[in-house]
Amino acid sequence: MPFQDITSDIRAAAPDLRGRLLANQEMAGLTWFRVGGPAQILFTPADEADLSYLLGKLPAEIPVTVVGLGSNLIVRDGGIPGVVIRLAGKAFGEIALEEGDRLRAGTAVPDVKVARAAADASLDGLAFYRGIPGCIGGALRMNAGAHGGETTDVLVEARGVTRKGEIVTFSHADMGFSYRNSTAPSDMIFTSALFQGRPGDQAAILAEMERVTSAREAAQPIKERTGGSTFKNPDGGKAWQLIDAAGCRGLRVGGAQVSEMHCNFLINTGGATAADIEGLGEEVRRRVKDNSGYELHWEIKRFGVAA
Numbered sequence: 001m002p003f004q005d006i007t008s009d010i011r012a013a014a015p016d017l018r019g020r021l022l023a024n025q026e027m028a029g030l031t032w033f034r035v036g037g038p039a040q041i042l043f044t045p046a047d048e049a050d051l052s053y054l055l056g057k058l059p060a061e062i063p064v065t066v067v068g069l070g071s072n073l074i075v076r077d078g079g080i081p082g083v084v085i086r087l088a089g090k091a092f093g094e095i096a097l098e099e100g101d102r103l104r105a106g107t108a109v110p111d112v113k114v115a116r117a118a119a120d121a122s123l124d125g126l127a128f129y130r131g132i133p134g135c136i137g138g139a140l141r142m143n144a145g146a147h148g149g150e151t152t153d154v155l156v157e158a159r160g161v162t163r164k165g166e167i168v169t170f171s172h173a174d175m176g177f178s179y180r181n182s183t184a185p186s187d188m189i190f191t192s193a194l195f196q197g198r199p200g201d202q203a204a205i206l207a208e209m210e211r212v213t214s215a216r217e218a219a220q221p222i223k224e225r226t227g228g229s230t231f232k233n234p235d236g237g238k239a240w241q242l243i244d245a246a247g248c249r250g251l252r253v254g255g256a257q258v259s260e261m262h263c264n265f266l267i268n269t270g271g272a273t274a275a276d277i278e279g280l281g282e283e284v285r286r287r288v289k290d291n292s293g294y295e296l297h298w299e300i301k302r303f304g305v306a307a
């Protein structure tokens with residue numbers, strides 16, 4: 001069932017809007033899992049001022065969701081009610097070097113491009129972004145990290161727009177980073193980030209990026225339709241080991257399967273629905289709890305409503 005088309009209501013409330021509004025826009029193609037229903041409205045802001053304008057005018061009862069590159073995301077089969085915001089590279093894709101070994105990036109920039117730009121400038125400390133398939137907006141929300149580095153280690157400040165349309169700057173402390181999480185308000189839409197690097201040896205940085213790439217190809221099903229690590233590692237345990245010990249390696253629900261290669265990755269083997277993937281995740285949680293007593297918590301974000 002498609003959602004009601006509310007584009008004309010939004011245009012009436014925000015007549016000077018410059019960005020693109022699309023009703024009932026399919027989301028599956030915007031996520032790595034390739035599943036899920038449509039966005040009631042998909043909004044691509046023309047720039048930060050346009051984003052702020054829409055949020056300032058949008059009635060408070062209309063929910064707003066922001067997505068990045070969809071690499072840590074399940075969109076449920078019934079789709080996402082309200083306005084889904086996706087920042088385009090054209091307006092939010094700039095990278096600039098700044099004084100003091102710093103680099104500023106728009107939040108639509110893929111993490112890998114930040115790693116490459118830092119390497120080009122012989123800036124050390126950002127090579128870990130080489131292997132994370134999201135964009136900087138997702139990295140800020142998730143405190144993305146790998147291979148000994150995390151966003152919290154390198155972030156100076158982030159800029160964004162609140163649900164009411166105010167443009168604000170968050171210091172590192174304001175971001176409230178912890179393992180794969182930030183306590184910045186959940187409706188905050190980040191628009192850019194300032195990172196601190198340190199002078200380094202370019203050959204060594206490139207070698208580190210190469211090491212990250214090879215380690216990933218060997219250990220993760222990176223060519224599959226997946227959402228990355230499904231569950232956070234609980235205190236004192238590793239999610240993949242607990243899942244393996246509970247006998248879930250290769251477990252299937254419909255078209256969804258626990259990866260044979262890395263037990264904390266779920267895979268859409270072809271015809272999975274979002275309900276298959278989420279249901280498989282819940283079954284894994286249940287079996288791990290029964291087997292070990294550990295309670296696994298979702299790292300993957302789940303948006304929208306069931307079909």
Ligand SMILES: Cc1cc2nc3c(=O)[nH]c(=O)nc-3n(C[C@H](O)[C@H](O)[C@H](O)COP(=O)(O)OP(=O)(O)OC[C@H]3O[C@@H](n4cnc5c(N)ncnc54)[C@H](O)[C@@H]3O)c2cc1C
Pocket residue numbers: 032065066067068069070071072073087107131132133134135136137138139140141142143144145146188189190191220221222226227228229301
């Ligand atoms: C093969 C594979 C390997 C992975 N390996 C790693 C890894 O090693 N380390 C790691 O940390 N993660 C890993 N991930 C998970 C994922 O890549 C990261 O969490 C990434 O940071 C998500 O970014 P995204 O742009 O895809 O965000 P999405 O998946 O689109 O969204 C994730 C969250 O970020 C929020 N978000 C996105 N953009 C913004 C914005 N502009 N403002 C505010 N919130 C925003 C969304 O609302 C959502 O809550 C992996 C995923 C895959 C598929």
